[in-house]
Amino acid sequence: MNPVVRQEDGSLLLSLPHAEGLVLCSMPQRIEALLSSEGFNHRVVERLFPIAYEDSSREAEYRKLLGDDLRRSKRESMETFKRTLEDLExxxxxxxxxxxxxxxxxxxxFLNDLRLYLGIELDITENDWSASIDPDEPLEEEFALLHLLTWLQQCIxxxxxxxxxxxASELQEDDPDDGGES
Amino acid sequence: MSTDLMVVPGEVFLAAGKPGGVQLPEVETETSTRRDRLWDVIVWDDPINLMSYVVYVLQKVFGFSEQLATRHMMEVHQEGRSVLTSCELEKAEMFVSRLHRHGLQATIEKQAG
Structure with a gap:
């Protein structure tokens, strides 16, 4: 059963067990420092703020023009996420x-940014990452978090x-061995 | 592919290509490049983004039908990239910016030819 139910007014009601709900509440802290650009894995920054041009001078011009907008947009998504959680029951x-x-x-x-951040931290490079988790992996907790966020994003x-x-079924008509990420 | 010509105020040039005409130097200005050429907006494969999320974003940003958005998503998944649109540079930058806001990897390339 989907824990996310669409209401008549278009809002979504999300019902989670206590443990998952508390994990969700801790998520903004993870990305707040990233948006301040302090002490973060540069690969995560590159992924969340990707290049628009291969050409470095064009890219510099583009960043000057639209770089702040992207940072502002990501911060607004995080703030909206946090504000929603302030009213949880x-x-x-x-x-x-x-x-x-x-x-x-x-x-x-915002959920997608969190997932991208975890994906880089976990060095995920293959589409079928969810099938290749080693239970002895030291970062198992991070994998579990990625699964939780993936599940939640999909439920929404x-x-x-x-x-x-x-x-996925449309894709499998072409490639029966395929998984779910794009 | 169109290129602007350098026009020097106060000088008269005869039409190029006509007898006695002068071939004006073809100077490609930044203004002409930005204004006249078409640029491809390309989205790239990513192992984290969900297929359904990619379809959602493409519909939201470009107003694609579900069928077209799904076709682009599948092309990305199978070919590694998909050209979403070809347009003026300012529009291409706006589209790429919106794709980046949603976490998709997208770039702009000058259209070949």
Whole structure:
């Protein structure tokens, strides 16, 4: 059953067990330092702020023009995510979070940034990464977090009509061995 | 592919290609490059982005139908890249900026030819 239910007004109601909900609340801290550009893995920065041009002079001009917009946009997504979590409701059954319709896009973008950050930290380079986890891997906890965020992002996409299974089945008509990431 | 010609104020040039005409030097200015040429917006494969998320973003940024967005997503997945549109430079930069905001890897390339 999808823990994300779309309401009549277009908002999404997310119901999570306590443990997953608390993990989610700790997520903004992970990316806050990155947006301040202090002491971070440069590969993560390169991935979250990718180049637009191969040519370095064009790229420099582009950065001057639009670099701050990108940084601002990522910060706004994180702030929207944090603000939504401030209003979460805790009950014995778990945690409920109401995501306003206008905040859904920023939630998806922020979850994706978190996943990209973890993907770089875990050195993921293959599409079938989810099938190749070694249980003795020292970064198993980070893999578990990546799985949680992937699952959550997919649940939100499912709730707004982007069912991963539908796209995966279309792909498998061409390549039966294929997985789910693009 | 069009290129602008250098026009020197106050000087009269005869039409190039006509008898007695002068071939004006073809000087490609930055303004003409930005304004006239078409630029490809390219999205690249990524092992983390979900297929459904890529379709969602392409529909949101470009207004593609689900069928077209899915076709581009599958091309990215299978070929490693897909040209999403060809347009003026300012528009291409706006599209790439929006794709970057959503976490997709996208670049701009001058259209060949």
């Amino acid at each position: 805790i009950s014995q059954e778990g945690i409920q979070i109401l995501i306003a319709e206008e905040a859904v896009g920023q939630w998806l973008a 996409l499912d709730a707004i009509g982007y069912d991963q299974d539908r796209f």
